[in-house]
Amino acid sequence: xxxxxxxxxxxxxxxxAAKAGKELAGRAAAVARDQLPELxxxxxxxRFPSGLLSGPTVPQPYKADGTLTWHDGYMASCAVSVxxxxxxxxxxxxxxxxxxxxxxAHFKPGGYRLLQVGMNAHRVLHAKEWRRVGTSLAVHAxxxxxVSNSSALVLEGLPLEQRLGSAKxxxxxxxxxxxxxxxxxxxxxxxVDRFPRSSLANDYYLAFSVGFSGxxxxxxxxxxxxxxxxxxxxxxxxxxEFMLTAGRLGAWPSLIMSHYLVPxxxxxxxxxxxxxxxxQVYAARGLSWLWRRLRGGRxxxxxxxxxxxxxxxxxxxxxxGSDAHPSLGWMDLGSHLLLGPVQxxxxxxxxxxxxxKLQLGARVSRKSVNTTVVASSGKKIDITKQGLNSIxxxxxxxxxxxxxxxxxxxxxxxxxxxxxKGYGVYRFANKYGANVDGYSPIYTPDTWSxxxxxxxxxxxxxxAWAGLIVVLLGxxxxxxxxxxxxxx
Numbered sequence: 001x002x003x004x005x006x007x008x009x010x011x012x013x014x015x016x017a018a019k020a021g022k023e024l025a026g027r028a029a030a031v032a033r034d035q036l037p038e039l040x041x042x043x044x045x046x047r048f049p050s051g052l053l054s055g056p057t058v059p060q061p062y063k064a065d066g067t068l069t070w071h072d073g074y075m076a077s078c079a080v081s082v083x084x085x086x087x088x089x090x091x092x093x094x095x096x097x098x099x100x101x102x103x104x105a106h107f108k109p110g111g112y113r114l115l116q117v118g119m120n121a122h123r124v125l126h127a128k129e130w131r132r133v134g135t136s137l138a139v140h141a142x143x144x145x146x147v148s149n150s151s152a153l154v155l156e157g158l159p160l161e162q163r164l165g166s167a168k169x170x171x172x173x174x175x176x177x178x179x180x181x182x183x184x185x186x187x188x189x190x191x192v193d194r195f196p197r198s199s200l201a202n203d204y205y206l207a208f209s210v211g212f213s214g215x216x217x218x219x220x221x222x223x224x225x226x227x228x229x230x231x232x233x234x235x236x237x238x239x240x241e242f243m244l245t246a247g248r249l250g251a252w253p254s255l256i257m258s259h260y261l262v263p264x265x266x267x268x269x270x271x272x273x274x275x276x277x278x279x280q281v282y283a284a285r286g287l288s289w290l291w292r293r294l295r296g297g298r299x300x301x302x303x304x305x306x307x308x309x310x311x312x313x314x315x316x317x318x319x320x321g322s323d324a325h326p327s328l329g330w331m332d333l334g335s336h337l338l339l340g341p342v343q344x345x346x347x348x349x350x351x352x353x354x355x356x357k358l359q360l361g362a363r364v365s366r367k368s369v370n371t372t373v374v375a376s377s378g379k380k381i382d383i384t385k386q387g388l389n390s391i392x393x394x395x396x397x398x399x400x401x402x403x404x405x406x407x408x409x410x411x412x413x414x415x416x417x418x419x420x421k422g423y424g425v426y427r428f429a430n431k432y433g434a435n436v437d438g439y440s441p442i443y444t445p446d447t448w449s450x451x452x453x454x455x456x457x458x459x460x461x462x463x464a465w466a467g468l469i470v471v472l473l474g475x476x477x478x479x480x481x482x483x484x485x486x487x488x
Contacts, residue, residue, distance in 0.1 A: 213270060
């Protein structure tokens, strides 16, 4: 047999094998199509857990009844602000592309399943669903949510892009997005480990957040530092009202207003955005210092002359206002750290006055919803340590413990005439100690304090109060000096 005949035979054999494989695959697909309806398994359920395929769809429809609300006036004011910003700074390509991408994602036919695209710390860290880091930023809850975040991006993005350039703005937005999401995941994980009864620990499992507002807050912080640095370069004193409206603290009044108008807005997402902006400013300052040290070296005296240290200005990428800002330091960080708890208290008060809220409703910010999560530590509960021993009424005491002496008897008969088996109210009470009633009683007089009508601050409380007073005085002195002739 010649070489040509051999290669021809091998080719024919390969062709026959491919046909046989294709036919076998077709038969397997046909069998699968026949069996999938019986097993009630769909194509999407093979990729995602079935519990996450239900739930609300975002974006939610806006103004189904056609009535006018305050959202209409707010969106109109956003349109006016955007028009003025475009008139002043012009259409910048990167900012325009980011806004267009968000609008395109928002108006996708059919929308998105919130439980599939929302940022959930448990699904990201436990199930490794890293796509949520990006999808949660691209999707918004409704039209006012999109308009609010897009207008914030335009108002801060246009002047930043005009100053830094398109490529550097995209890098700043990307770093802000990654840092904001990373801080949110980190804070939620720490809350679960250290503060399991906090609302943030609850959000670790139950919250599914969407929206670009955290990144918008980070950009607002960076832009505020840069504006104050420009005033410092021009030797113009920084007024307090400028600091709180367009300066480095300008994000905090915006945050307070957003939570006043929408109490259900996600506070952790906004706080992580502000923290991301502050961290980037201080990181830029540190990198600028390192760049000068590496390029110029230490200034030293040689032969009667000062040599070294002539590195020149740092790269423009590191120009985030930190290099020329006169007030960076511990006092500046203290002002941000002080405003964080203040904002939390305001949000808590607003939520109290507003009453309970539905987590499935639309938000003008990052949004979260409730899902069903069942968890158990597997430890046996000591029913004698649940705070029920001082109850005198034996019937009430057993009811709160989830026990029944009658049902523990094998001669017990229920109202339908069925004979019991002596398992009691909860079959596995001896194994786990109690059922849900005994695990979390609704009435625990043993834990009540005899001095409940009085409150003692204690040593730790006095130390914390004194520390707060010192920080307040320090921030006030810093503001007075930085805005007066003493700081010039």
